[in-house]
Every structure is written in C-alpha cells, then in structure tokens.
Amino acid sequence: GNSVTQMEGPVTLSEEAFLTINCTYTATGYPSLFWYVQYPGEGLQLLLKATKADDKGSNKGFEATYRKETTSFHLEKGSVQVSDSAVYFCALRGGYNKLIFGAGTRLAVHP
Amino acid sequence: DGGITQSPKYLFRKEGQNVTLSCEQNLNHDAMYWYRQDPGQGLRLIYYSQIVNDFQKGDIAEGYSVSREKKESFPLTVTSAQKNPTAFYLCASSAEQTSGGPTDTQYFGPGTRLTVL
Numbered sequence: 569g570n571s572v573t574q575m576e577g578p579v580t581l582s583e584e585a586f587l588t589i590n591c592t593y594t595a596t597g598y599p600s601l602f603w604y605v606q607y608p609g610e611g612l613q614l615l616l617k618a619t620k621a622d623d624k625g626s627n628k629g630f631e632a633t634y635r636k637e638t639t640s641f642h643l644e645k646g647s648v649q650v651s652d653s654a655v656y657f658c659a660l661r662g663g664y665n666k667l668i669f670g671a672g673t674r675l676a677v678h679p
Numbered sequence: 680d681g682g683i684t685q686s687p688k689y690l691f692r693k694e695g696q697n698v699t700l701s702c703e704q705n706l707n708h709d710a711m712y713w714y715r716q717d718p719g720q721g722l723r724l725i726y727y728s729q730i731v732n733d734f735q736k737g738d739i740a741e742g743y744s745v746s747r748e749k750k751e752s753f754p755l756t757v758t759s760a761q762k763n764p765t766a767f768y769l770c771a772s773s774a775e776q777t778s779g780g781p782t783d784t785q786y787f788g789p790g791t792r793l794t795v796l
Contacts, residue, residue, distance in 0.1 A: 572721070600783065611685075611769050611787040612722075657721060664729075665710060665773060665783050666737070669721030 570595045570662045574670035577655075581648055581677050589643040589673045591632075591658035600661040601625075601634055601641040606672070607654045615643075615656070648677045682706065683788035685770050690793045692757070692764070700755045700791045702770035709775055711753035712785060715739060716767040725768075728753055757793065765795045 575590040593601065600619045604612040616625030618634035618641065625632050630645045641658060658670040683704045692698045702711065710729050714722040724737030728747040742761025747753055753772075757764045771785040 602784075604787075611683075611789040612771075614784060614786065617784065659721075661783060664727065664735070665785070666724055666727070667712075667722070667785060669723075671719065671721045 570599070570660060570668045572658050572660055572668055572670035574656075574658050574673050577672075577674040579673060579675045581675070583650055583677055583679050584647045585677075587643070587645040587648045587652075587675065589656055589658075589675070591641045591643065591670060593639050593641065593658075593660050595639075595660055595662070598636060601632075602659040602661070602667070603630070603632055603641070603643050604657045604659060604669075605654045606657065612657065648675070650677045650679055653677045683770060683772055683786060685768075685788040685791050687791060688789065690791055692793065692795050694795055695759045697756055697758050698793065700757065700768055700770075700793070702753045702755065702788060704751055704753075704770075704772045704788075706772060706774075706786065707750070708772035708786075709750070710773045711747070712771040712773075713737075713743075713745065713753070713755045714769045714771065716769060716790075722769060725755065764793055767792050 571594045573592050602617045603615040605615045606612050616627045618625040621636040623634045632643045655672045655674045657672045659667045686701045712727045713725040716722050726745045728734035744756045769790045770788040773785045
C-alpha cells in the first residue's frame with residue numbers, strides 16, 4: 569500500500585544553516601506529493617507541492633523535487649530562520665484524494 | 680476572508696459523553712475531510728465527504744460519526760464508543776476530490792484539541 573517515511577526529528581539548526589528533511593514514499597503510480605507545515609498549536613498549512621516526476625515545488629525559500637528514480641521528495645532550504653521552527657509533514661495523494669502523511673519532522677532553529 | 684473555521688479550539692469531555700466538533704468552510708469546496716493527529720504521529724483520516732449528503736469512512740472511522748447536510752459544514756461527532764478520543768482533530772477541504780489537478784489540494788482548519796477527563 570501507499571506509505572510515506574520521513575527522517576526522525578528533532579532537527580536542530582542554527583539560524584542561516586542549510587536544511588534538508590528527507591522524505592521517501594511507496595506508492596502505485598506517480599501520486600502528487602506535498603509538504604505541509606504545522607506551527608505550534610495550529611493546523612497544517614500547505615508549503616509546496618509537485619504533481620509529476622521532476623517537478624520542483626517551491627515556496628518561501630523552501631524547495632522539493634519529485635524524484636521517481638529514488639521515490640523521494642526531500643525538503644530543502646538554503647538559510648533557515650528562527651521563524652521556520654515548526655513540524656514539517658510530507659504527504660502523498662492516494663485514491664479518492666486521501667492524503668497519506670509521514671510522521672512529521674520537528675525543526676528547531678536557534679539564533 | 681475565505682477559509683476553514685473549527686470550533687471550539689479546546690474541548691473537554693467526560694468519559695461516556697458524545698461531543699460534536701464543528702467545521703465550516705466558505706471556500707465553496709465540494710470535498711471535506713476529518714483527520715486525527717496524535718502526538719509524534721502523522722494525520723489519519725477519519726471520514727471524508729465528496730458532496731452534500733454523501734460521506735465515506737476513512738481509516739479510523741470506528742467510534743465517530745459525521746453528517747453533510749450543507750456544502751459548507753461537516754460536523755464530526757465523537758461518540759462514547761471511541762476508546763481513546765483524546766487527540767487533535769483537523770478538518771480540511773478541497774475544491775474537487777478526484778480531479779488529480781490543482782483543485783485537489785487540501786486546505787486545513789486550525790484544529791480542535793479534545794481531552795477526555
């Protein structure tokens with residue numbers, strides 16, 4: 569069945585460091601892939617998405633490329649800020665638009 | 680402002696009581712969803728609805744019920760049959776459920792944290 573695996577957190581970085589959060593998936597076909605972000609006590613916000621192989625989603629300095637060869641959708645940012653501290657979820661779109669989520673990766677950025 | 684509202688933000692319930700969580704959207708979306716989030720875990724789908732007066736069970740529907748009498752509203756009832764109801768509940772909506780295109784993106788509300796005492 570469909571599944572998403574994310575790197576375990578927490579990820580702790582200093583401000584302006586480079587960020588990578590790994591995400592790999594198992595799925596039939598080529599589903600749409602998503603990154604959502606959750607700030608403390610809030611719901612999820614869509615960060616970026618990619619709908620087909622080799623697509624690159626980007627938003628607010630974050631990027632992720634849909635790699636079908638490695639079934640991956642790693643999230644990257646060149647220079648993180650304290651305000652990026654949150655939990656990041658990788659997800660894929662299954663049948664009937666059902667979203668399959670990874671367990672989430674907590675990011676803590678220190679000044 | 681268009682968006683999804685959930686109320687209340689915090690909810691406390693005694694064991695054996697049913698409780699209803701509200702979800703309203705003014706995005707004119709056809710599809711709506713309920714997810715449950717437990718600490719350190721991803722979200723799991725409880726119920727979803729493609730159109731008014733229609734809904735289907737998700738992965739963890741036992742102990743929950745829903746209704747979809749209006750396009751903008753999708754309330755979730757947590758019944759006394761739900762063995763471990765303490766969790767963070769998130770409602771979402773999307774323009775069309777099965778299009779596979781841009782309109783399949785799900786947008787989330789702020790969530791309701793339910794605690795059973």
